Amino acid sequence: xxxxxxxxxxxxxxxxxxxxxxxxxxxxxxxxxxxxxxxxxxxxxxxxxxxxxxxxxxxxxxxxxxxxxxxxxxxxxxxxxxxxxxxxxxxxxxxxxxxxxxxxxxxxxxxxxxxxxxxxxxxxxxxxxxxxxxxxxxxxxxxxxxxxxxxxxxxxxxxxxxxxxxxxxxxxxxxxxxxxxxxxxxxxxxxxxxxxxxxxxxxxxxxxxxxxxxxxxxxxxxxxxxxxxxxxxxxxxxxxxxxxxxxxxxxxxxxxxxxxxxxxxxxxxxxxxxxxxxxxxxxxxxxxxxxxxxxxxxxxxxxxxxxxxxxxxxxxxxxxxxxxxxxxxxxxxxxxxxxxxxxxxxxxxxxxxxxxxxxxxxxxxxxxxxxxxxxxxxxxxxxxxxxxxxxxxxxxxxxxxxxxxxxxxxxxxxxxxxxxxxxxxxxxxx
Amino acid sequence: xxxxxxxxxxxxxxxxxxxxxxxxxxxxxxxxxxxxxxxxxxxxxxxxxxxxxxxxxxxxxxxxxxxxxxxxxxxxxxxxxxxxxxxxxxxxxxxxxxxxxxxxxxxxxxxxxxxxxxxxxxxxxxxxxxxxxxxxxxxxxxxxxxxxxxxxxxxxxxxxxxxxxxxxxxxxxxxxxxxxxxxxxxxxxxxxxxxxxxxxxxxxxxxxxxxxxxxxxxxxxxxxxxxxxxxxxxxxxxxxxxxxxxxxxxxxxxxxxxxxxxxxxxxxxxxxxxxxxxxxxxxxxxxxxxxxxxxxxxxxxxxxxxxxxxxxxxxxxxxxxxxxxxxxxxxxxxxxxxxxxxxxxxxxxxxxxxxxxxxxxxxxxxxxxxxxxxxxxxxxxxxxxxxxxxxxxxxxxxxxxxxxxxxxxxxxxxxxxxxxxxxxxxxxxx
Numbered sequence: 001x002x003x004x005x006x007x008x009x010x011x012x013x014x015x016x017x018x019x020x021x022x023x024x025x026x027x028x029x030x031x032x033x034x035x036x037x038x039x040x041x042x043x044x045x046x047x048x049x050x051x052x053x054x055x056x057x058x059x060x061x062x063x064x065x066x067x068x069x070x071x072x073x074x075x076x077x078x079x080x081x082x083x084x085x086x087x088x089x090x091x092x093x094x095x096x097x098x099x100x101x102x103x104x105x106x107x108x109x110x111x112x113x114x115x116x117x118x119x120x121x122x123x124x125x126x127x128x129x130x131x132x133x134x135x136x137x138x139x140x141x142x143x144x145x146x147x148x149x150x151x152x153x154x155x156x157x158x159x160x161x162x163x164x165x166x167x168x169x170x171x172x173x174x175x176x177x178x179x180x181x182x183x184x185x186x187x188x189x190x191x192x193x194x195x196x197x198x199x200x201x202x203x204x205x206x207x208x209x210x211x212x213x214x215x216x217x218x219x220x221x222x223x224x225x226x227x228x229x230x231x232x233x234x235x236x237x238x239x240x241x242x243x244x245x246x247x248x249x250x251x252x253x254x255x256x257x258x259x260x261x262x263x264x265x266x267x268x269x270x271x272x273x274x275x276x277x278x279x280x281x282x283x284x285x286x287x288x289x290x291x292x293x294x295x296x297x298x299x300x301x302x303x304x305x306x307x308x309x310x311x312x313x314x315x316x317x318x319x320x321x322x323x324x325x326x327x328x329x330x331x332x333x334x335x336x337x338x339x340x341x342x343x344x345x346x347x348x349x350x351x352x353x354x355x356x357x358x359x360x361x362x363x364x365x366x367x368x369x370x371x372x373x374x375x376x377x378x379x380x381x382x383x384x385x386x387x388x389x390x391x392x393x394x395x396x397x398x399x400x401x402x403x404x405x406x407x408x409x410x411x412x413x414x415x416x417x418x419x420x421x422x423x424x425x426x427x428x429x430x
Numbered sequence: 431x432x433x434x435x436x437x438x439x440x441x442x443x444x445x446x447x448x449x450x451x452x453x454x455x456x457x458x459x460x461x462x463x464x465x466x467x468x469x470x471x472x473x474x475x476x477x478x479x480x481x482x483x484x485x486x487x488x489x490x491x492x493x494x495x496x497x498x499x500x501x502x503x504x505x506x507x508x509x510x511x512x513x514x515x516x517x518x519x520x521x522x523x524x525x526x527x528x529x530x531x532x533x534x535x536x537x538x539x540x541x542x543x544x545x546x547x548x549x550x551x552x553x554x555x556x557x558x559x560x561x562x563x564x565x566x567x568x569x570x571x572x573x574x575x576x577x578x579x580x581x582x583x584x585x586x587x588x589x590x591x592x593x594x595x596x597x598x599x600x601x602x603x604x605x606x607x608x609x610x611x612x613x614x615x616x617x618x619x620x621x622x623x624x625x626x627x628x629x630x631x632x633x634x635x636x637x638x639x640x641x642x643x644x645x646x647x648x649x650x651x652x653x654x655x656x657x658x659x660x661x662x663x664x665x666x667x668x669x670x671x672x673x674x675x676x677x678x679x680x681x682x683x684x685x686x687x688x689x690x691x692x693x694x695x696x697x698x699x700x701x702x703x704x705x706x707x708x709x710x711x712x713x714x715x716x717x718x719x720x721x722x723x724x725x726x727x728x729x730x731x732x733x734x735x736x737x738x739x740x741x742x743x744x745x746x747x748x749x750x751x752x753x754x755x756x757x758x759x760x761x762x763x764x765x766x767x768x769x770x771x772x773x774x775x776x777x778x779x780x781x782x783x784x785x786x787x788x789x790x791x792x793x794x795x796x797x798x799x800x801x802x803x804x805x806x807x808x809x810x811x812x813x814x815x816x817x818x819x820x821x822x823x824x825x826x827x828x829x830x831x832x833x834x835x836x837x838x839x840x841x842x843x844x845x846x847x848x849x850x851x852x853x854x855x856x857x858x859x860x
Contacts, residue, residue, distance in 0.1 A: 016615050017614075017615035017616060018615055018616045018618075019616055020616050020635050020636040020637075021616065021618075024635065052635065052636075136601070139601060139602075140601060140602060143598070143601070143602055144602065149598055149601070150580050150597070150598070150639070167580070167597065167601070168573070168579055168580070171566070171569060171570060171573070171579070171597070171601075172569075172570060172573055172574065184447075185446050185447035185448055186447060186448045186449055186450050186451065188448075188451075203660070204657070204660045204661065204664065205450050205454065205482065206450040206482075207450075207657070209580070209639065209656065226639065226656050226660070227634070227637070229660060230634045230656070230659060230660055231634065233660060233663055233664050233667070234634065234663050234667065236667075237663070237664065237666075237667020237668070237670070237671065238667070238752055240667070240671050241667065241670050241671050241674055241748055241751070241752060242748060242749075242752070244671055244674040244675055244748065244836070245674055245744045245745055245747060245748025245749070245836055246741045246744050246745045246748075250749075250752060254753070254758040255749065255750070255753040255758045255759050256758070256759070256763075256766075260770055260773045260774045260777065261777070263749075263770070263771075263774040264774045264777040264778045264781070267742070267745045267774075267778060268778055268781050268782075270741075270745075271738065271741055271742060271745070271778060271782065271810075272781070272782060272785060274737070274738065274741050275734065275737075275738050275741075275782055275786070278733065278734040278737045278738065279734060279789075281733035281734055281737070282730050282731060282733075282734055282793075285729060285730040285733070286730055289726055289727075289730070292726055292729055293723075293726045296719055296722055296723045296726075297719075299715060299729045299732070300712050300715040300716055300719070301712060302729070302732055302733060303708060303711035303712075303715070303732060303733070303736055303844050303845075303848065304705065304708040304709060304711055304712055306733055307704070307705075307708045307711070307840070307841060307844060308701065308704065308705050308708065310840075311676045311700075311701055311704050311705075311837050312697070312701060314674075314675045314676050314836075314837065315675055315676045315697045315700075315701070317675060318671050318672060318674065318675025318676075319675070319680075319681060319685065319693075320685070321671070322668055322671060322672070322680060323681075323684070323685040328684040328685045329685050329686070333686075336686075340690055340693070341693075343690045344693040344694045344697075347690065347691070347694040348694045348697060348698055348701060351694070351698050351702070352698075352701065352702060352705055355702060356705070359709075363712075380701075406674070406675055406836075407741050407744065410737070410740075411737060414733050414737060415733075418733070
């Protein structure tokens, strides 16, 4: 269905030169409407709108356009954006495109989510011996093709990175000062094979608007810029959130452009895996079926107890996932963390037990209340410990810590928490 | 305990001029060691390290320093960073500081998490009629005190924002071109009272390294810069994650600097609220206690069924929270979303039921297997619907959608899912 109001808004943004806003409105249209609209634009306008689209969208639009048009649009993208687009389109289409393009193949050689994938090879490098005045003249001459001129790499004749210099310093400095004396000592380079998040965090925590990316020998191969850093941090946050919510990846395209079948498919694998893991709880309860048949009241508290355990585990898991992603915690800190989380969990459980003891006594009697109170303390301590240990151990073993995220931990706690519950019940009641 | 290795690393970073790295190492020390170290530095060095510290850390360090030293350190901060620091320190200390400072009080007048709190009032504004050459001369003369010179606001004589211009355009342009012809039409201004996330997303989706912030009449009051945008997106991501994991706020200081008591305190309120909500499940089961006593086998599947429902609900809740935060979904889309999520959930439940039917038949017989299969379909559809509707409705009612995040939704689904389970069991078994 064509939505004339949204079409009009796209065209209005384009006529005002607001291409990012036009791209955002365009994202809300159907793929065929999007490509129809792009066909009506001048080459220059289409390219401006196209570069502000998400890679997943660009891929969809391309499938609807004629091949020469596709090639011209893709060529106008920055090389790093081009590399990300190539990931989104079917392999066969990508091969055809690559034969007509330069540079992207090089970026595609780096591992997914590495700094190399997100860098731009279109940088303007300065020499350490230049003066500030010479550097500014060089920027005026050659700066048009560089992705950024705000943070500039300074490179020795052998290609090794000497440092970076900020345009601000060049503009403000005496024109006769040497570039090497204006270098910002706070900005380190990252390796092209390193995690993209390290490059992004460096930009976030320093004054840099770009960090240099080098090969293993320290030679400059590209720059990760602030706009990429923002996308990286946003995507990493979205990934952590999706995993905490029980999905392997966030949706990589806007919500309404995903079909119901795609929604279900994106969720079913994790949900099925979690359900299979949850059959553990059936087995545990099967073992204790006689106890349950004798004291049916015990069944009433099962959802409450395992729910509380799961929540306590999820709290410590998300705290630790975040602490690891900002680098506050290393996998070597394991034993300190075990002690802290178990103690914090036992303290939490004691608070809950203190609040709950009297109401449960009134509802189900003193002995059941004792069982519930002891189980709350035990299950909170155990859950907090598991919630912290599993993501840390996963990282140490080189498994993605997200696999050990909240829903899996919760399921693990469900089964083990039930064992704890029935053991305590046996000890107190029989 | 003084950690000499880390102390040495801080000093080494400082001697190399790597102040961001020095601040990071400093963060790992005890508060008293931090202030001792700062006392040994020159005024300039201390200020450089101090400004790279997190506001929560700055506050701790300040408590250990002598008052005149405190005032001098705080004065070297950018005004927006100063405003955030003032939030972290005790009210009485803040009052004392404010009497010695200018400007911060003004920023503190805007609501928490608004663009006004995160803007810098230290900008350099250009006039529309200036030439590029005149603008560059103005920047050389006055740019030292501005927080950024890369994206510059262009302001009419009446104070109204005309647009923004990028330093890149000024450097590359013919020196005789007018600033007003170089303005980037894609960059909009935000209101000081608007949500900080809107300013950050504008920077993320456009080429801007700053967006102008205006009062209600469109007059320039400050700039939100790219480094603030990165912090905002990172904090918003951390908030969403913390809430998905059942905590009201992310820890605002590094993991190991928080005591066990503080950890427990940060978690207990939500955990207690969730546990109180979970007493609903006890009541539901109490109603069906006779059924449970007759068919104890039904109890075995309770954790599996409510766990699966909770996971399905968490999946759709996190998808929708993310979609809302990037603006893909508005609360007005409610009815479309209800249909999509219920359909996707029913589809998911059918897939799980298809996989599970035979094993449950072998374990517990055909009639129980029928109950479980029907419950899985119903609970997944219901949970996906609830997981989507609750955050959207919360936003429409002006409640923070995070209050409707995964753990609360899970608890709600636990109780309602149990009702569904026993109704289906009654219909099939009796």
